[in-house]
Amino acid sequence: MDYYGSQINNLIAQLSALPGIGSKSAQRLAFHIINMPQEKVEALASSLTEARSHVRYCVECGTLTDSERCPICADAKRDHRTIMVVETSRDLAAYERTGRYEGVYHVLQGVINPQLGIGPADIRLKELMQRLQGDVEEVIIATGSSLEGETTAMYISKLIKPAGIRVTRIASGVPVGGDLEYIDEVTLLRALDGRVEL
Numbered sequence: 001m002d003y004y005g006s007q008i009n010n011l012i013a014q015l016s017a018l019p020g021i022g023s024k025s026a027q028r029l030a031f032h033i034i035n036m037p038q039e040k041v042e043a044l045a046s047s048l049t050e051a052r053s054h055v056r057y058c059v060e061c062g063t064l065t066d067s068e069r070c071p072i073c074a075d076a077k078r079d080h081r082t083i084m085v086v087e088t089s090r091d092l093a094a095y096e097r098t099g100r101y102e103g104v105y106h107v108l109q110g111v112i113n114p115q116l117g118i119g120p121a122d123i124r125l126k127e128l129m130q131r132l133q134g135d136v137e138e139v140i141i142a143t144g145s146s147l148e149g150e151t152t153a154m155y156i157s158k159l160i161k162p163a164g165i166r167v168t169r170i171a172s173g174v175p176v177g178g179d180l181e182y183i184d185e186v187t188l189l190r191a192l193d194g195r196v197e198l
């Protein structure tokens with residue numbers, strides 16, 4: 001298996017460690033990179049290291065950003081009294097692509113998953129409760145429809161309701177276990193418009 005030489009093998013190994021990249025794709029990417037002009041490869045490499053060292057989590061919603069507050073939290077025109085709770089930054093991006101949601105977000109960075117030992121203290125629930133001390137009218141729970149997503153939604157609802165804040169759940173038009181990221185915008189809007197009181 002050493003017909004490529006260790007440098008190329010190393011590159012292929014690094015690439016195939018990325019999610020969704022199998023060994024064939026990794027080989028294809030590796031050969032593509034090797035044939036790229038030197039300056040393009042350097043630009044690619046530095047964009048990787050720059051992104052890694054500068055990107056951080058928004059102090060308010062917890063999404064990935066490169067400033068203290070993400071552009072959405074920093075935008076005074078957004079409705080800061082409506083908070084949509086999502087699992088990941090990719091889910092936030094999916095709702096932003098619809099262009100119709102005007103509130104702000106709260107990114108949990110995970111869901112409660114007892115099987116994996118992930119409890120309420122392991123996701124950003126404490127931060128959510130802190131935000132609810134402010135002027136908040138509605139919390140829209142948009143975790144996925146997997147068992148873990150539903151469990152998390154129920155847990156959050158029980159936590160928030162005593163505070164007298166309106167709690168809603170996106171409609172279940174979203175396929176079971178479906179990653180929000182892969183769901184088209186029309187379905188997302190339907191799920192948002194059809195949200196129900198919890």
Ligand code: ZN
Pocket residue numbers: 058059060061062063069070071072073074
């Ligand atoms: Zn933010």
